[in-house]
Amino acid sequence: MHDPAMDASLMEVAPLAVRVSGVTVPNSAIAIGGVILIGSLIALSAFFSSSEIAMFSLADHRVEVLTNDGVPGSQTLKALKSDPHRLLVTILVGNNLVNIAMSSLATGLLVMLGFGQGQSVAFATFGITALVLLFGESAPKSYAVENTESWALRIARPLKFAEYLLLPLIVVFDYLTRVINRVTGGRSTIETSYVTREEIQQMIETGEREGVLDKEEREMFQRIFRFDDTIAKEVMTPRLDVTAVDRDDDIDEAIATCIRSGHQRLPVYEGSLDNVIGVVTLSDLVREWRYGESDLESLDHFVEEPLQVPESKNVADLFEEMRREPVEMAIVIDEFGTTEGIITTEDLVEEIVGELLGAEEEEKITVIDETSVSARGDVNIEAVNNALDIDLPEGEEFETIAGFIFNRAGRLVEEGESFDHGAVEFSVERVDDSRIKRVRITEQHDQLAAGRSAESVS
Known part of the structure; x- marks a missing residue:
């Protein structure tokens, strides 16, 4: 039987038309208009989401190249990336306004079409979330x-327009986020580079595996990264290996000392090496000796004031200081003012380009095979670790292979002695006046494993 009351109830729940500002609007028109608006907002959400990825994935050096080449949109792109914090706030404000407006619009639209408030909120929440994830986040970011x-070039101008349009909100939130970061002691995520030193080092290693870089290029890049973490003590020529000139020597004696040492510059001391008063250069001495018109016999006229640095000084800072002075040699001293050694600009350059061997010099590290190297005793432990891809410890009391062996032995060692440290064997190849001059370092995983097995059986 037909029930007029039920028909009236259904009409109440799902009216065919809605009066808006005194005008009756059909449900179909409301639905179509709502879908168009939601679609537009999803497009804006996609625009802001993709902007974040494009803008902050594009390296600054590429922006400079694009700007120099006069590519359309590059100037606007550079202006936006010049203030990454403001750019991030612009994108986040725009994206959040769009997404919140989309959810509110969907909820109101469903209510106007006759759905209950609870149903409208649930449908809008889950429905809009799905749409935003698929079409406003995932697809545009990919x-x-x-x-x-x-894409960064294409969206630069629209994004700049959005910044002008939302300027009041952007200024407020830009200020508030900076205040909060200062209070909490944190930094905006965007102020941290997307590329870290570790990631660049991994890319260099990948480049070698892929054949883009050869081994020598990879090692040079790695030395550049280590350069800023190296201190003077690790690079210096130690005191025992330093040849110096006594202040009381005459010019002929000083020239002879320089020639015997094979060096162009030597420190000049008074009394002992703990009192270095300067540096003399062989070319200056020879020029005066050969062509000088005066009767100068004292070295004082040729001694240049020394640059003294603590053993803990960062070598990158030292290199800059030696270039600025300019000087070719620095005297390394410890906390008590005692001379520890010397550093030349050649020593610092070798930290980047590798060893520059003289006619009679031997290489610091000679690769014997995949598991063995022969190294000078004064070689830094880190260099051996890199050569064999092992992890020998570095202590405060030693930094070289010789220091490591002395520390482990607890005494002076003799030529031919061997020591084990885990899966690594050290064989002392040459000793000169109690100093370890050459060591053979060998990985022996299989041998140690076999030895342990034999011991356990016995």
Whole structure:
């Protein structure tokens, strides 16, 4: 039987039309208009989401190249990336406004179409979330990753327009986020580089595996990264290996000392090496000796004031200081003012380009095979670790292979002695006046494992 009351109830729940500002609007028109608006907001959400990926994935050096080449949109792109914090706030404010507006619009639209408030909120929440994840986040971000440069150029001007449009909100939130970061002692995530030193080092190693870089290029890049973490003590020529000139020597004696040492410059001391008063250069001495018109016999006229640095000084800072002075040699002293050694600009350059061997010099590290190297006693432990891909410890009381062996033995060692440290064997190849001059270092995983097995059986 037909029930008029039920028909009236259904009409109440799902009216065919809605009066808006005194005008009756059909449900179909409301639905179509709502879908168009939501679609537009999803497009804006996609725009802001892809902008974040494109803008912050594009390296600054590429922006400089694009700007120098006069590529359209590059100037706007550079202006946006010049203030990454403001750029991030612009994108986040725009994206959040769009997403919140989309959810609110969907909820209101469903209510106007006759759904209950609870149903409208639930449908809008889950429905809009799904739409935003698929079409406002995932798809546009994937596209931006694949087309970072072209997309960044394309969206630069619209993004700049959005910054002007939302300027009041952006200024407020930009200020508030900076205040909060200062209070909490944190930094905005965007102020931290997307690329770390470790990631660059991994890319260098990948480049070697892929054949883009050869071994020598990879080692040079790695030395550049280590350069800033190296101190003077690790690079210096130690005191025992330093040849110096006595202040009381005459010019002929000083020239002879320089020639015997094979060095162009030597420190000059008074009394002992703990009192270095300067540096003399062989070319200056020879020029005066051969062509000088005066009767100068004292070295004082040729001694240049020394640059003295603590053994803990960072070598990158030292290199800059030696270039600025300019000087070719620095005297390394310890906390008590005692001379520990010397550093030349050649020593610092070798930390980047590798060993520059003289006619009679031997290489610091000679690779014997994949598991063995022969190293000078004064070689830094880190260099051996890199050569064999092992992890020998570095202590405060030693930094070289010779220091490591002395520390382990607890005494002076003799030529031919061997020591084990885990799966690494050290064989002392040459000793000169109680100093370890050459050591053979060998990985022996299989031998140690076999030895342990034999011991356990016995």
